[in-house]
Amino acid sequence: MTKRMWDFLLVVAGSIIMGCGIAFEAKSNFGLDALSLFNEGMGKLFGVPLGTASQIFVVTIIVILFFIDRKRVGIGSVVNGVLVGASANFFMPLVSQLDDNTLLKVLALIIGILLVSVGIGVYVSAGLGEGGVDAWMMFVSDKLKKEVRFVRIAMDGFLIVIGALLGGSIGLGTLISMLLYGPIIQFTLNTMNRLRERNN
Numbered sequence: 009m010t011k012r013m014w015d016f017l018l019v020v021a022g023s024i025i026m027g028c029g030i031a032f033e034a035k036s037n038f039g040l041d042a043l044s045l046f047n048e049g050m051g052k053l054f055g056v057p058l059g060t061a062s063q064i065f066v067v068t069i070i071v072i073l074f075f076i077d078r079k080r081v082g083i084g085s086v087v088n089g090v091l092v093g094a095s096a097n098f099f100m101p102l103v104s105q106l107d108d109n110t111l112l113k114v115l116a117l118i119i120g121i122l123l124v125s126v127g128i129g130v131y132v133s134a135g136l137g138e139g140g141v142d143a144w145m146m147f148v149s150d151k152l153k154k155e156v157r158f159v160r161i162a163m164d165g166f167l168i169v170i171g172a173l174l175g176g177s178i179g180l181g182t183l184i185s186m187l188l189y190g191p192i193i194q195f196t197l198n199t200m201n202r203l204r205e206r207n208n
Contacts, residue, residue: 015134018200019084020091022131027095029123031103034096036117039179041124042164042171042186043141049174066140077147082137089139117181125189129196133204141167156197160190 033041040048044062051061066089073080106112132138138146141163149159164186172178 015136016083016087018134019087019131019136022127022129022134023088023091024095024127025130026088026124026127027092027097028099028103029120029125029127030092030096031099032116032120032123033181033185034100034120035103035106036113036120036181038113038117038181038184040171040177040182041189042167042182045171045176045178045182046167046174047171047176049171049176052175069140069144073143073147077150080138080143080147084131084134084136085139085143086137088131088142092139117184121181121185121188122192124185125192126196128189129193130200132193133197133200155194157190157194160193161186164189 039045047062047065050065051057054061056064070081070085103116106116128142132142132146137143145156145160145163148154148163149156152159168178168182168186
């Protein structure tokens with residue numbers, strides 16, 4: 009298998025893992041993640057559905073990055089943008105069949121956060137371009153020479169504040185995901201990079 013094909017499969021796998029994680033997070037019902045919270049707030053501000061607000065935000069970021077750092081935009085941006093939503097839609101009915109007791113909801117939140125952040129690390133490690141806020145995360149990390157974990161926590165904190173001020177649904181899961189996404193993404197990226205170096 010060629011390196012290019014392997015990288016493409018990493019994007020596909022990471023995106024599907026993210027979609028599955030989003031389904032688990034939704035099942036937990038402990039509050040939206042930072043980006044979804046922000047998009048919900050923007051949707052209320054402009055009178056559009058959350059999904060539409062999300063699409064506008066993603067496209068805006070990709071257009072901006074296309075002009076200031078074109079390497080962040082590629083086939084990975086497109087594949088991730090399509091597969092994450094499709095995977096979330098596929099897994100949502102399956103995950104929704106789980107019982108609604110509190111213990112399972114907490115477990116669903118933990119699994120969801122783990123899957124989303126690992127999925128981000130896997131698909132970003134391919135280097136074929138990132139989607140939306142992940143592209144901005146990598147751009148800021150590169151420019152400021154700061155570790156991804158710190159950049160992601162700061163970005164999520166900013167999105168939460170703006171989203172909450174605009175009326176988004178903040179919850180315990182929102183704050184937990186803000187603290188955990190960055191470190192888990194960083195760990196996954198480091199692990200994937202070591203594996204790639206070992207295989208080269």
